[in-house]
Amino acid sequence: MTPERHQKITDLFLEVCDLSRAEIAEKLDASCSNDSEMRQHVEALLKMDQLPGFEGDVDQDSISPNSYEDSESCSDGEDEKPTIAPRRPIIPNYELIELIGQGGVSQVWRARENSTQQEIALKVHNLTAFSSEDGLTRFEREIKIAASLNHPHITTIYDSGHYGDIYFYTLQLIRGGRLDHYVTEHALPDEAILRLFSIVCDAVEHAHSQSIIHRDLKPSNILVTTQGHPYVLDFGLAKAMEGAMKEASLTMEGDILGTLEFMAPEQAMGEQDKIGKTTDTYSLGLILYRLLTGQSPIDTSGTRYTLLKRMQNGDIVSPEQYRDDLDPSISAIVMKALERKPEDRYLSAGDMNADLRTVIRNLRFS
Numbered sequence: 001m002t003p004e005r006h007q008k009i010t011d012l013f014l015e016v017c018d019l020s021r022a023e024i025a026e027k028l029d030a031s032c033s034n035d036s037e038m039r040q041h042v043e044a045l046l047k048m049d050q051l052p053g054f055e056g057d058v059d060q061d062s063i064s065p066n067s068y069e070d071s072e073s074c075s076d077g078e079d080e081k082p083t084i085a086p087r088r089p090i091i092p093n094y095e096l097i098e099l100i101g102q103g104g105v106s107q108v109w110r111a112r113e114n115s116t117q118q119e120i121a122l123k124v125h126n127l128t129a130f131s132s133e134d135g136l137t138r139f140e141r142e143i144k145i146a147a148s149l150n151h152p153h154i155t156t157i158y159d160s161g162h163y164g165d166i167y168f169y170t171l172q173l174i175r176g177g178r179l180d181h182y183v184t185e186h187a188l189p190d191e192a193i194l195r196l197f198s199i200v201c202d203a204v205e206h207a208h209s210q211s212i213i214h215r216d217l218k219p220s221n222i223l224v225t226t227q228g229h230p231y232v233l234d235f236g237l238a239k240a241m242e243g244a245m246k247e248a249s250l251t252m253e254g255d256i257l258g259t260l261e262f263m264a265p266e267q268a269m270g271e272q273d274k275i276g277k278t279t280d281t282y283s284l285g286l287i288l289y290r291l292l293t294g295q296s297p298i299d300t301s302g303t304r305y306t307l308l309k310r311m312q313n314g315d316i317v318s319p320e321q322y323r324d325d326l327d328p329s330i331s332a333i334v335m336k337a338l339e340r341k342p343e344d345r346y347l348s349a350g351d352m353n354a355d356l357r358t359v360i361r362n363l364r365f366s
C-alpha cells in the first residue's frame, strides 16, 4: 500500500469514526462507491475500534467454549480489572488463579506453574477477536520482541505455547499497580517522580538500542511493584525497525490501535513513514506530564476527530499552567518531548533520560 493511499484510508476512518452507524454507511457509500477495497479497510478499522477493551467488555460469546471452564469468582476494584466473571482457560501445567488484566484481545492471569509452584503472569490471546491468522502473527511478534529484550525493568518472558486454539505466554508477575496510581497513592514529590521515570526511560532506551519501538507506552503498560520498581510491559504493538524481526510494512490496524490519549500525532494520524523512536519519546512526554500535573496537555473533550485536529495543530498547554511551582527545567523536558515535529523531540528515550538525570542532579544540589 502506498503512503498516500494509507493516508486516504486513515483520513476517511477518522472522519467517520464518531458518526452513527447509519451516517457511517451513508458516508462510505458516497466515498467508496468505486473502491470496495478502501471500504473494506475502513470497515476493518471501525470494527477494530469497537473491539472490547477499546470501548467495553469482552464479548464472552466470542471466546471459544471448548477449552474454558466457568469461573466462579472474579476480581473487582481497579479500572483495568474486569467486572464480569471471566471464563478460565484450561492450560496444562498451569493453574490459573485470578484474572488481573483484560484488553481487547487478551487476558492476563495470575497463575501458578505446577512443577515449580512459582506464581507467574500468563497472557492468553483471544484469537477470535481478529481473523486468526492476523491475530496469531501479531501475538507471535509480541512474544518474539518481548523475548529478545533483556532489561531489569522489562518483564521477562518465561514460556510460550498453545493448547488447542488458546495461545499464551508466561512472564514475570509484577505485584503492584499502574505507574500513575503509584505516583498518586504515594503523593510522590517531583524529584521522586523523575527518578522513577528515569528508570522507565532506561528500559525504553534498551528497546530503542535494539531498534525496537514500543508504540503503546501509557500508564497501564507500566507497572510499579509495591517496593517502587517500575516495569515496562505489553509489546503487543511494538515494531522492530531493523534486523530479523523487521517487517516490510506496518499494518493499518497496527497504527490506529492503542490509546489516542497517549499517542504521538503522527501515530494517531497513521503517518507510517514518520513513526520511530520519537513516537515513543512523545508518549513518554505525555505520561510524565500526567504524572506531574494529573492533567493532559491537550484538551481531550469532544469527538475524536476534534482531538486529532488539536493534536495535529500541536495545541499543547505548558505543564506550568497547571503547576506554577513546577521547576522550569522539568517543564522544558516535557515540552521538548511533546514537540509537534518528531525531529524536534528527544531522538530516543536515552536522550530524554540524559536531560532527566541532569535535572535530578541539579534539584538535589539546589
Ligand SMILES: Nc1ncnc2c1ncn2[C@@H]1O[C@H](COP(=O)(O)OP(=O)(O)O)[C@@H](O)[C@H]1O
Binding pocket: 080, 100, 101, 102, 103, 104, 105, 106, 107, 108, 121, 123, 155, 171, 172, 173, 174, 175, 220, 221, 223, 233, 234, 235, 236
Ligand atoms: N507481568 C504482569 N504482572 C502483573 N500484571 C500484569 C502483567 N502483565 C500484564 N498485567 C496486567 O494486565 C493488563 C493487560 O496486560 P497487557 O500486556 O498490557 O495486555 P493488552 O495487550 O491487552 O493491553 C496490564 O495493564 C496489567 O494490569
Ligand SMILES: [Mg+2]
Binding pocket: 103, 220, 221, 234
Ligand atoms: Mg496493555
